[in-house]
Amino acid sequence: MNTESVDAFQARVAKHAALADPARLRIVDLLTLGDFSPTELQAELGMPSNLLSHHLRTLEGAGLATRHRSEADRRRSYIRLAAGALEGLAPGVEHGATRVLFVCTRNSARSQLAAALWQQVSEIPSTSAGTRPADRIAQGAIDVARRHGLGLADLPPRRLDQVAGVGDFVVTVCDNAHEELTILGGVHWSVPDPLRNNTEEAFEAAFTDISRRVNDLAPRVHAA
Missing domain, CATH: 3.40.50.2300 (Response regulator)
Structure with missing residues (x-):
């Protein structure tokens, strides 16, 4: 029978591993609503910037999040949910x-x-x-x-x-x-x-x- 490729399977494993952490799951919950700067996420989560940076790198590495520069203030960046990242796993009505x-x-x-x-x-x-x-x-x-x-x-x-x-x-x-x-x-x-x-x-x-x-x-x- 046909099954998903090894690469696709490993990508899915990485997403599940990233989402297993409570802080990263909360970040993804927030990103399903809209885009956040790291400063805004830090305020929402109440965590130090170095720990937030670690979680964001993990989410980006798993293909769950991406970031880009603000068009208004180029020193600022926004984190967004990667297109198709959750594939039906998004949270419910909030x-x-x-x-x-x-x-x-x-x-x-x-x-x-x-x-x-x-x-x-x-x-x-x-x-x-x-x-x-x-x-x-x-x-x-x-x-x-x-x-x-x-x-x-x-x-x-x-x-x-x-x-x-x-x-x-x-x-x-x-x-x-x-x-x-x-x-x-x-x-x-x-x-x-x-x-x-x-x-x-x-x-x-x-x-x-x-x-x-x-x-x-x-x-x-x-x-x-």
């Missing part, structure tokens, strides 16, 4: 919300796409806002949504303070917004800004990233 609020700086691309994608997979309402809204939704966002059969709401970009409400579950989808608004709590998705390159490929990459994250998070949020 968060209650009356609405999911996606936030980026300009509210012209990533947050708009996230809110529209959320509406496809969850009955919990969603909306979006920006810390410094643009005049209009980016054409690249409109185009990539149309290519995937998704319509963006006919709403101009809006300011966060005009939209935010009690009970919102806040998801920041750009590093600038997250680093401005950590006081809000919620979770963070470190999605690269497609407008930096403003190409079809950049918007496709952002759409794919956000779509995967929306589908991973939706089963973990319940109506409050």
Whole structure:
């Protein structure tokens, strides 16, 4: 009979070994919600930086986590769950919300796409806002949504303070917004800004990233 390759089996063993440690399992639980800087993880876990570094190296070595530099502050990095890392082993429902609020700086691309994608997979309402809204939704966002059969709401970009409400579950989808608004709590998705390159490929990459994250998070949020 056909079985998985030795390499695939060893990779699975490494993941199980990494997850057997309580601290690393907690880190992965957090990463299933969004991206965290090492400083944020250290605060969440209450552990010294050298011990956290050890756990992060183990998770990266097992193919469970990756890291990249912040687009806002290049001295800062974010840890994220590797794509497909858990393959059905993600934790269950954890968060209650009356609405999911996606936030980026300009509210012209990533947050708009996230809110529209959320509406496809969850009955919990969603909306979006920006810390410094643009005049209009980016054409690249409109185009990539149309290519995937998704319509963006006919709403101009809006300011966060005009939209935010009690009970919102806040998801920041750009590093600038997250680093401005950590006081809000919620979770963070470190999605690269497609407008930096403003190409079809950049918007496709952002759409794919956000779509995967929306589908991973939706089963973990319940109506409050």
